[in-house]
Amino acid sequence: MTVRPQARIAAALVCLLVTDVSLAKGRQHDPLPSWNEGAAKEALLTFVEAVTDESGKDFVPAAERIAVFDNDGTLWVEQPVYTQLTFVTDRVKEMAPEHPEWKTTQPFQGVIEGDMDAVTATGEQGMMELLMATHGGMTAEAYEDAVERWIATARHPRFDRRYTELVYQPQLELMDHLRAHGFKVFIVSGGGIQFMRPWADEVYGVPPEQVVGSSFVTTFELRDGEPTLVRQPQIRFIDDKEGKPVGIYEHIGRRPILAFGNSDGDLQMVQYTTAGEGPSLGLFLHHTDARREYAYDREGHVGVLDKSLDLAAEEGWVVVDMKKDWRVVFPK
Amino acid sequence: MTVRPQARIAAALVCLLVTDVSLAKGRQHDPLPSWNEGAAKEALLTFVEAVTDESGKDFVPAAERIAVFDNDGTLWVEQPVYTQLTFVTDRVKEMAPEHPEWKTTQPFQGVIEGDMDAVTATGEQGMMELLMATHGGMTAEAYEDAVERWIATARHPRFDRRYTELVYQPQLELMDHLRAHGFKVFIVSGGGIQFMRPWADEVYGVPPEQVVGSSFVTTFELRDGEPTLVRQPQIRFIDDKEGKPVGIYEHIGRRPILAFGNSDGDLQMVQYTTAGEGPSLGLFLHHTDARREYAYDREGHVGVLDKSLDLAAEEGWVVVDMKKDWRVVFPK
Structure with missing residues (x-):
């Protein structure tokens, strides 16, 4: 069977037509049903319309429609502690039988015995030791296995749901809406790049190559002739604050046109994004929603939103109010 | 105007049909016209058919069809010296007026005076100084501008063509063929990641976010309130040899299923790729083609292909013979 060129052109035209109509401005279908009507939703819809309108002054070619999202507190819950920290403590307990010395060594002993004061007393140095022991000194595959096993079963202490069920439904819709309009969506998180990759595609529709995050030094070696990637107990890159625009430069290689964060750790990413010449x-x-999720901003140990909140108005950044702007928070 | 669901489904079916037929196995159209018939071309076509045949045992879902290509000597000419080295020496000459001290300081003096013996005498340390002076100590934008200006005008000493015209036509066809079959094509090069990005999309169809390479430490700062990325005179990562699988892990986050290189610098990338469980x-x-391009392998200062050549047969890697396998080398 062969297809005549005319038939292919006709089919292509039909494709184009359908696409055009389904993306028409009429907004017959609400692409963001979990967002309440208001300034935030309007800003998002208007922006997407503007950059995809080929005849408009704000048109942006599809290839340049890069959107970046922070993860913790922007796409999923980050309270009462960053999810990855819970992974760290669970992992210490899981690994403890192989490390009898941990029974009498802080901060490991504190984690095993549930004595968080003892852990906290070891300070930043102690936290670093926990991080190294659980994220380094193993093959890339062993680490991925550990993440996959944990994320499939661990449950949030308050909501008693798996962490991947505590992602924000309005953001899932927004990412879908962006992708449907030619955007490439990246995660740019302070969290571990390889901690997110095993589940980000299934949960967010973001493939591994579009996840940017903090990383550990990794080396390559042949183990019994088998090519093996080994994670070293050494941090390679911290993708937070000033690190986020650097991570974007390194990984994506062009300036995003949309950036969505939730804390001062995202300030530089948003500054860099909105300093571009185009729209x-x-x-x-x-x-803002202590009932359905959490209410926090200027103080605390997680997700501090302070300076960015002060700057938002003069910089023209949109502040999304969870309580007011989101009809639902979590997926059903 | 609205479109009934039935009309959209019908249109989608037509789209699918056209796609299916144009990708049918019949090979009515040769997707690789610049490749001569032979084992290499057959291996490529057969592999693409196998991993895209949904009913076959070697089917690979589109998302996992990752192909990685080295750049220097695999996608474009790397003789008589790596193109980026020519950029370095041209750049030193261009920057010399701002650096009067270079007139009397090696290796800069040697570059300016065309005294390559003096440059070579400074050894690796000298080369590093040239690299730092031309690739660091400037904003990301200034560096990009410099690359763009240079690549638009510099010409190869033997072929008297621009370097982007000295890419390999058979590889352009291969990358197109892979993309037409759902592959995502990445460059994984020992060359500078930001040296390739300004032109890789136009020349190879590879967008910036799919270019992996060596990099310099970059920092973020506000300069007069303007978010600015500054390249430091310090190497961050060398994406060569053992570094290539590491760069793939960091940047792509999954194992490729096709890897194409040309030197022992690509050995580990190919080992890692072909050690995967699937096809x-x-x-x-x-x-092998001194007349149309160059002939070199086991010795020299550029693109040494030695150990990989020895291992190829037992590992089942395909050795593409430029002289025999390629009908044409460069685009018309």
């Missing part, structure tokens, strides 16, 4: 949109999620 | 294909381009 751009910067957003911060403000956690 | 995979490793290839090395053998430069």
Whole structure:
């Protein structure tokens, strides 16, 4: 069977037509049903329309439609502690039988015995030791296995749901809406790049190559002739604050046109994104909903939103108010 | 205007049909016209058919169809010296007026005066100084501008063509063929990641975010309130040899199923790729064509292909013989 060129052109035209109509401005279908009507939703819809309108002054070619999202507190819950920290402590307990010396060594002893004061007393140095022991000194595959096993079963202490069920439904819709309009969506997180990759595609539709995050030094060796990647107990890159625009430069190689964060750790990413010459949109999620999720901003040990909140108005960044702007928080 | 669901489904079916037929096995159209018939071309076509045949045992879902290509000597000419080295020396000459001290300081003096013996005498340390002076100590934008200006005008000493015209036509066809079959094509090069990005999309169809390479430490700062990325005179990562699988892990986050290199610098990348559990294909381009391009392999200062050549047969890697396997080398 062969297809005549005319038939192929006709089919292509039909494809184009359908696409055009389904993306038409009429907004017959609400692409963001979990967002309440208001300034935030309007800003998002208007921005997407503007950069995809070929006849408009703000048109951006599809290849340059890069959107970046922070993860912790922007795409999923980050309270009462960063999810990855819970992974760290669970992992110490899981690994303890192979490390009898941990029974009498802080901060490991504190983690095993549930004595968080003892852990906290070891300070930043102690936290670093926990991180190294659980994220380094193993093959890339062993680490991936550990993450996959944990994420499939661990449950959030308050909501008693798996962490991947505590992602924000409005953000899932927004990412879908962006992708449907030619955007490439990246995660740019302070969290571990390889901690997110095993589940980000299934949960967010973001493939591994579009996840940017903090990383450990990794080396390559042949083990019994088998090519093996080994994670070393040494941090390679911290993708937070000033690190985020650097991570974007290194990994993506072009300036995003939309950046969505929730804390001062995202300030530089949003600054960098909205300093571009063309149209751009910067957003911060403000956690204002103690009933359905959490309420926090200027103080605390997780997700501090302070300076960015002060700057938002003059910089034209959108502050999304979880309580007001989101009809639902979590997927059903 | 609205479109009924039935009309959209019908249109989608037509789209699918056209796609299916144009990708049918019949090979009515030769997707690789610049490849001569032979084992290499057959291996490539057969591999692509196998991993895209949904009913076959070697089917690979589109998302996992990752192909990685080395750049220097695999996608474009790397003789008589790596193109980026020519950029370095041209750049020193261009920057010399701002650096009067270079007139009397090696290795800069040697570059300016064309005294390559003096440059060579400074050894690796001298080369590093040239690299730092031309690739660090400037903003990301200034560096990009410099690369763009240079690549638009510099010409190869033997072929008197621009370097981007000295890419290999058979590889352009191969990358197109892979993309048409759902592959995501990455460059994984020992060359500078930001040296390739300004032109890789136009020349190879590889967008910036799919270019992996060596990099310099970059920092973020506000300069007069302007978010600015500054390249430091310090190497961050060398994406060569053992570094290539590491770069793939860091940047792509999954194991490729096709890897194409041309030197022992690509050995580990090909080893890692072909050690995967599913189907995979490793290839090395053998430069055998002194008349149309260059002939070199086991010795020299550029693109040494030695150990990989010895291992190819037992590992099942395809050695592409430029003289025999390629009908044409460069685009018309």
